[in-house]
Amino acid sequence: MLEFDPHVLDEKPIPPPEDFSKKAHVKSLEDYREMYQRALADPEEFWGEQAKRIEWFKAPTKVLEWKLPHAKWFADGKLNVSYNCLDRHLEKNANKPALMWEGEDGSTVQFTYAEFHERVCKFANVLCSLGVKPGDCVTIYMPMIPELPIAMLGCARVGAVHSVVFGGFSATALADRIVDCKSTLLITADGGYRRGKIVPLKETADAALEKCPTVGKSIVVRRTKEPVAWKEGRDLWWHELEEKALKEFPALELDSEHPLYILYTSGTTGKPKGVLHTSAGYLLQCMWSTRLVFDLRDEDVYWCTADIGWVTGHSYIVYGPLANGATLVMYEGAPDFPRKDRFWEIIDRYKVSIFYSSATAIRAFMAWGMDWIKPYDLSSLRVLGTVGEPINPAAWKWYFEAIGKNRCPIVDTWWQTETGSIMISPLPGATPTKPGSATLPLPGIIARVVNLKGEPVGPGETGYLTIQKPWPSMLRTIYGDDERYKREYWERIPGVYFAGDAAQCDKDGYIWVLGRVDDVIKVAGHRLSSMEIESVLVSHAAVAEAAVVARPDEIKGEAIICFVALRTGYTPSKELRSALMDHVATTIGSIARPADVRFADGLPKTRSGKIMRRLLRELAHKGGISGDTTTLEDLTVIDRLAKAQAQEEE
Ligand code: WTA
Secondary structure, three states: OOOOOHHHHHOOOEOOOHHHHHHOOOOOHHHHHHHHHHHHHOHHHHHHHHHHHOOOOEOOOOOEEEEOOEEEEOOOOEEOHHHHHOHHHHHHHOOOEEEEEEOOOOOEEEEEHHHHHHHHHHHHHHHHHOOOOOOOEEEEOOOOOOHHHHHHHHHHHHOOEEEEOOOOEOHHHHHHHHHHHOOOEEEEEOOEEEOOEEEOHHHHHHHHHOOOOOOOEEEEEOOOOOOOOOOOOOEEEHHHHHHHOOOOOOOOOEEOOOEEEEEEEOOOOOOOEEEEEEOHHHHHHHHHHHHHHOOOOOOOEEEEOOOOOOHHHHHHHHHHHHHOOOEEEEEOOOOOOOOOOHHHHHHHHHOOOEEEEEHHHHHHHHHHOHHHOOOOOOOOOOEEEEEOOOOOHHHHHHHHHHHOOOOOOEEEEEOOOOOOOOOEOOOOOOOOEOOOOOEOEOOOOOEEEEOOOOOEOOOOOEEEEEEOOOOOOOOOEEOOOHHHHHHHHHOOOOOOEEEEEEEEEOOOOOEEEEEEOOOEEEEOOEEEEHHHHHHHHHOOOOEEEEEEEEEEEOOOEEEEEEEEEEOOOOOOOHHHHHHHHHHHHHHOEHHHOOOEEEEEOOOOEEOOOOEOHHHHHHHHHHOOOOOOOOOEOOHHHHHHHHHHHHHHHO
């Protein structure tokens, strides 16, 4: 959890720039409050009104059916999400640039809404020719190339449910995610580029498919043109299929609650959860929040730097901006390749006006320094965003001054894979900001910081962040595990949505999100589960017991620290430490590589046998223990752990 100086709670708010407010969709705090009150007084009326933004094949007559904890939004409406992202723009904006893509190797591709539409229609035909039916699951494991959003929108067009797996995950992680949703088709690429190296996606996918009997076909995009292994009868080249496909495909009329996608995310247990999102409510809230939070207008050039493998890319590269007919920039690679000025060069070249990135990236830019930034003209920027983890006030202020030149409002957006879209954020023309706070909930969102009994805590007191009423883009369930959905989100504090974050609310009603209260670790904004890493560690022959905790990290927010007790016959060594780090990185993916592995001859446990992570967290953080240890089974364990650590640091 973030620790900040409590005096930041008293800092003076920074008002939105006056000339920004004048032109903004929401122009003042009063306007925001009026909208908020309207939504609070009659949420159904409010969301029903917003739903007119969707182009329906059949407009809904109902807004919400709520049977705790299951929601149906706009249940009798019919629509197609891909139609709303593409076809609806063709009349006025067929020739407007939709996507301006840049590869890490410098190659570029641009296409208009008409061209984007055509490619998605062709791909929809490809999917149908392979027998993909509405409701079928399709797993997508791809680099950040244009074919990725084309594949997602192609699925949406034919009613298939996509499950995008981040390209940094390993074969085991990919296989687990394919098996869980029983995909019949995999879409991948021969490889991708990252920091000048080739990421061998096809090779990893092939290893995964060994364990996935449901997958009959695999479509492969040619990106690197490196030779790859080929399985006749299963593997098919994307470009060969696309070449033969017809360029018309009328979008299927689907129910509002038709599943749109599954996205796996880490939770409190070792097993990733398949968060299920459906069509109309999700689309609506993504579309509506993109317009409000980024103050999006027709002439903007919008760039969200997330990877589409995470929810930020789903909602704020693909669905939200495209439903608004925005012009997007999409970049394949790393921010420091070939040099640390890559992002600023892109902003300058494409005249990006809205820039949405992560707190980790901002802290890295800050550490790299101004020399990389100075040569570029960033005057096209007008709104800056951040997401994924708490941003410390110092990084916020740096972002405001160094990138925004004190004239671009910053939107610190709090939300989750489960919420589908932004829930708490300033509106850039309306909300005075306080560095480090996501500020106020969006209209229609009733967020409250409470204790475990569900009672609001006082200003400046730490409590749990909850959402009190259903919202359109909420997850509908955890795929295949509705019990877990109920238990983890709706029963911790009965009747309300439990976000898993600690937070404070200040005297102005501003929300300060402090970090996770469960065993989720956020490394560079990527969500990882300590349990999942522990079970990988104990699968190694040398390991008897393992406990994984987070340690604060200046750039990445949190870093993974593993405490490991070895089996008899094994002794601690540098080689074993790196072997264990490699074991985690190859089993889950390189994003899960531990920052450190510490050997111990036992782990601190309560008398009932539960590992005391709190103590380990403290040890990882401060090197010693001051907290309550009265329930500890073997007090000497902590001493020995602390001593071992001190010796290593000497
Ligand atoms: C954290 C990412 C503070 C939080 C969109 C949440 C944040 C988790 C913020 C969800 C923010 C996200 N300030 N913390 N602005 N945004 N978080 O599912 O802990 O990858 O619960 O979704 O990220 O992570 P997820």
